Amino acid sequence: MEITPAILQRYNSGTATDAEVEAIETWLTSTDTEAYSLDPVDLAEMKAAVWDNLLEQAIDEQRSIRSIHASRSKVIYLPLVAAMLLLLVGVVVFQKLNWTTANGSVSEGLLITSAQGPIEVLGDNFKVQFSGYLQVVNRSNQYKSIECTNGEQYTLDPGETYYLETIDGRHYLIAERHLSPEDNYLRFVKGEVEVIAKTI
Incomplete structure (x- = not known):
């Protein structure tokens, strides 16, 4: 299959067919420059555009994963922090007031x-x-x-x-x-x- 700018554009936008995706990936890893009908400058620009797009997708995926981990951390740690603060406040109030005797009843x-x-x-x-x-x-x-x-x-x-x-x-x-x-x-x-x- 001949790699054309239209196929590369579909590949970059994620609308290429499976056959086009396979042909482009083979083309990207190939070192045979004679099989192409494109000008070498155009070819280099297209390859760079494809690699830039792949890099951008990888970065977006990493951001997405970090965002999911951050939200999970907040969900897990927020109740734990609240419980620890509540316990700390309870201990401080208990010690400050010092109203409980050894048997647990309120002293008068x-x-x-x-x-x-x-x-x-x-x-x-x-x-x-x-x-x-x-x-x-x-x-x-x-x-x-x-x-x-x-x-x-x-x-x-x-x-x-x-x-x-x-x-x-x-x-x-x-x-x-x-x-x-x-x-x-x-x-x-x-x-x-x-x-x-x-x-x-």
């Missing part, structure tokens, strides 16, 4: 840690006598108040951790959020505490 009281160890006190208002440096955690979702035996009173926000200390006979309450996170203030906890009464 304060956790006071001294050198004697931690004790949980239930109720909303407390009167305490202490010395040294204490950690006080409001584990509930309600405001709590502490009155010291020297008459000083403090209100504790829900879910917050505080440090109560005595300096020169005076008591001070410091919220943990105002302290440097690099320091481990729990290591300073010492002294004793006694809950005298729940106040009304």
